[in-house]
Amino acid sequence: MLKEKLEFLRGPGGFRAAIYFALKLLVRVEAFRIVWILAQPSAFLKLPSGWRYLSFYTEEKLSNFRSDIIEQVAGQCGSKPEQLLKRGGSLHLLLIGDSLAAQLTIERGPVCRIDSPPLHLGMGETDTFLKYLYTWPAFRRQGAAKRLIAAAVGDLSTHNVQRIIAHVRATNVPSVAAFEHAGWNNRAMVVCTLGGRLLIAPGTARIGLSFRSAP
Numbered sequence: 001m002l003k004e005k006l007e008f009l010r011g012p013g014g015f016r017a018a019i020y021f022a023l024k025l026l027v028r029v030e031a032f033r034i035v036w037i038l039a040q041p042s043a044f045l046k047l048p049s050g051w052r053y054l055s056f057y058t059e060e061k062l063s064n065f066r067s068d069i070i071e072q073v074a075g076q077c078g079s080k081p082e083q084l085l086k087r088g089g090s091l092h093l094l095l096i097g098d099s100l101a102a103q104l105t106i107e108r109g110p111v112c113r114i115d116s117p118p119l120h121l122g123m124g125e126t127d128t129f130l131k132y133l134y135t136w137p138a139f140r141r142q143g144a145a146k147r148l149i150a151a152a153v154g155d156l157s158t159h160n161v162q163r164i165i166a167h168v169r170a171t172n173v174p175s176v177a178a179f180e181h182a183g184w185n186n187r188a189m190v191v192c193t194l195g196g197r198l199l200i201a202p203g204t205a206r207i208g209l210s211f212r213s214a215p
């Protein structure tokens with residue numbers, strides 16, 4: 001794990017991430033980039049053969065889908081997928097052949113709880129928050145996350161969503177790169193203590209977001 005992190009630091013975006021690592025070690029604070037994009041139809045998204053994008057907005061659709069995959073999803077999405085849908089959220093999956101390759105969840109505005117760090121986010125009624133982006137290790141670096149995000153952005157544009165927001169640890173080189181390369185805006189940030197207490201949130205009010213520490 002440490003070796004992998006050192007590899008990232010040598011790659012693109014690594015120097016910037018190294019500064020945030022140093023802040024974490026020396027000052028005991030952690031920075032998260034707040035990234036966002038307007039929902040828009042993904043007109044040119046073409047998936048490679050055998051790849052399949054699926055979205056779930058209703059419990060009924062979820063209960064008719066393969067239970068083994070839903071169980072696998074649940075291991076990487078914070079709460080049970082059924083609870084996410086009950087709250088008005090949605091689940092987005094990318095399958096390669098019969099296997100789950102990547103997943104993400106979407107929470108709807110106007111308020112959303114972020115688990116790590118523990119924060120409450122206030123946003124607009126038609127805003128959504130992307131959480132738990134995860135590519136299963138066997139499928140990494142094949143463009144799964146990139147395509148899943150693009151597919152979800154397109155899909156959400158047909159579900160009365162105007163904006164999708166996400167937060168990314170500033171030290172997470174692959175994830176920062178994935179959102180940057182996909183054209184997400186990234187000029188806001190939250191900085192918290194390692195215990196999760198919010199310190200500052202520069203640039204967030206300007207884009208209509210309010211963060212506060214959650215108990």
Ligand SMILES: CC(C)(COP(=O)(O)OP(=O)(O)OC[C@H]1O[C@@H](n2cnc3c(N)ncnc32)[C@H](O)[C@@H]1OP(=O)(O)O)[C@@H](O)C(=O)NCCC(=O)NCCS
Binds near residue numbers: 140172178
């Ligand atoms: C971050 C993560 C989702 C990326 O998934 P992935 O399917 O491997 O990503 P993709 O193959 O779609 O890559 C998209 C872009 O991300 C960047 N990227 C992905 N992995 C990278 C790595 N190991 N190092 C540097 N950049 C990386 C690249 O810019 C890549 O685009 P490129 O291939 O055109 O250069 C995956 O590593 C993961 O699940 N990590 C653990 C969980 C996590 O950190 N989630 C994010 C929380 S916000």
